[in-house]
Amino acid sequence: MADLAELYQQVIIEHSRSPRNFRRLPDANRTAQGDNPLCGDHIDLFVRVEGDRITDIGFQDAGVNGRSCAISRASASLMTGAVQGRTAAEAERLFAAVHDMLTGSSGGADPKTLGKLAALGGVRQFPSRVKCASLSWHALRAALKGDGAPVSTESAKD
Numbered sequence: 486m487a488d489l490a491e492l493y494q495q496v497i498i499e500h501s502r503s504p505r506n507f508r509r510l511p512d513a514n515r516t517a518q519g520d521n522p523l524c525g526d527h528i529d530l531f532v533r534v535e536g537d538r539i540t541d542i543g544f545q546d547a548g549v550n551g552r553s554c555a556i557s558r559a560s561a562s563l564m565t566g567a568v569q570g571r572t573a574a575e576a577e578r579l580f581a582a583v584h585d586m587l588t589g590s591s592g593g594a595d596p597k598t599l600g601k602l603a604a605l606g607g608v609r610q611f612p613s614r615v616k617c618a619s620l621s622w623h624a625l626r627a628a629l630k631g632d633g634a635p636v637s638t639e640s641a642k643d
């Protein structure tokens with residue numbers, strides 16, 4: 486298990502240094518902003534939805550305090566990679582699986598379902614960082630709902 490933990494840590498570090506989909510989308514038709522005041526993380530999420538499918542997605546994470554923390558950034562990088570090309574319903578199921586993994590509320594999701602997202606599982610040992618890891622997912626849910634209201638981890642139930 487030590488090797489697996491090390492591998493997961495490397496995935497987090499690599500994604501925080503070289504985030505995927507780290508860009509604004511000029512043709513986004515859904516956007517959301519999210520804040521995690523506990524850590525100072527911020528995300529601007531840009532989503533292109535066609536029909537029911539997420540055809541493109543990108544994010545930026547510079548907030549008033551500068552850039553977001555490594556876990557928040559790596560999580561957004563992994564999240565955008567995982568939901569690209571998926572339907573909103575599939576993205577919602579992934580959100581549920583990640584949420585269960587982060588909170589341990591259902592004994593952990595099947596790593597096979599999660600793929601690279603399983604790397605976020607190590608965050609569970611650091612309860613104060615769970616909101617860093619879930620911020621981008623809350624922003625995604627807000628973007629797909631499309632009401633344009635900013636989200637904060639402090640107003641989310643989790």
Ligand code: ZN
Pocket residue numbers: 521524525526553554555556557617
């Ligand atoms: Zn953070």
